[in-house]
Amino acid sequence: MSVLARISGGVLLVAAIGGAAAWYLAAPSRLDAATVASLGNGDATRGEQVFWASGCASCHAAPGADADAALSLGGGERFVTEFGVFVAPNISQHPTDGIGSWSAEDLANAVMRGVSPSGQHYYPAFPYASYARMKPQDVADLYAFMKTLPEVEGKAPSNELSFPFNQRWALGFWKMLYLDDAPRVELANASDEVLRGRYLVEGPGHCGECHTPRGALGGMDSSKWLAGAKAAEGEGNVPNITTGEGGIGDWSKIEIVDLLETGFTPEFDSVGGSMAPVIRNMAKLSPEDREAIAAYLMAIPGHASAN
């Protein structure tokens, strides 16, 4: 998984440069009190939409899982990289093997800041660098929905990372560089629909994690936002989904919406690989949300394919 490899490499490099001030600067930063206070009471029905929009099941349920199986969040999926193996943890409601005893604040700190309840950094293989843009209310709703999901017994195995990649503290530097909640692209006079699309794509949908090329330290290159990238796992490329050359400039809005609902491109090829679970999730959103995503993709700057 070259992306993770680069992230880990970047973390190391920055750590080496960082030197002595390391421990202090790399300390995890949690959500501020105002954000925590705004978590409020969640609504499980709305939370289900947030759950599909943010694709938690793609990594934490069994590969290929659909319907009820996708709600069984026992983890265990392995992400193999040249630096070792990341394993998706059990995030079911099991009180000890999963996260059943977590508060809404715990979940929000994990999802939006990559910080564990005990104050450790998570690896950005967990796409919190995108989820940082989520609305606190959405995370509160997500929490309420996850509370309704089954307990799954059994802890997922730990990551198998060797020194120095197993040094979680060093991730603080990576976060200093790449963790923020600013919009990825400036959009002048954007309609409400495009703004909704921006939220879904840049935040919960985390489309950029796969579709945007990364720089030397593993951060997303916003100047080539969604212009396509090397696939994180295996060979192959993730396509350019901007309107630029090699992208989807000749797709109509309806064609983009159809793809998100059915998985079929205008040529009636059916997208596969890591996009297949994304389609299963997108198919569960409202038609308006799929239209908003399409409107956003058509509104952002076009780039020639980055790969």
Add this chain to the structure above:
Amino acid sequence: MRLFIFATAALTALTMGAHADPLADRKANMKERGSLLRVLGPVAQGRADFETATVLDALEKLNANAQAAIDVDALYPEGTESGDTKVKATVWSDRDGFKKANDDYTAKVAAAVEAQPQDLESFKAAFAPIAASCGGCHEVYRN
């Protein structure tokens, strides 16, 4: 004797013809699925009218196309996993799973022809599992 030589040559040419370029053959076979779905897909999506003759004709062709790809070993032999291909290594490492996915797909297409759908609802019921198998197989066996 002449006849024998001729026959052998023809046979060799024939079998060679079928397997000379398995990579190109399987891609052409898949492309044809795409063009047939360009007929069937919009009908299922309600964007084109249901016309029995058109739909049955496209289903027949999809069935012939599936039958032409039934021999996985011929179309996906060792040595065709690299080059201008999007195929995943899982086609070889999980050979049985891939063959099963191919057989399942072929059976669903055959069942749709068998069903001879005469209206939109019955067509949609027969078509949905076919459409799902395309993405299902691409998820695991294609980059």
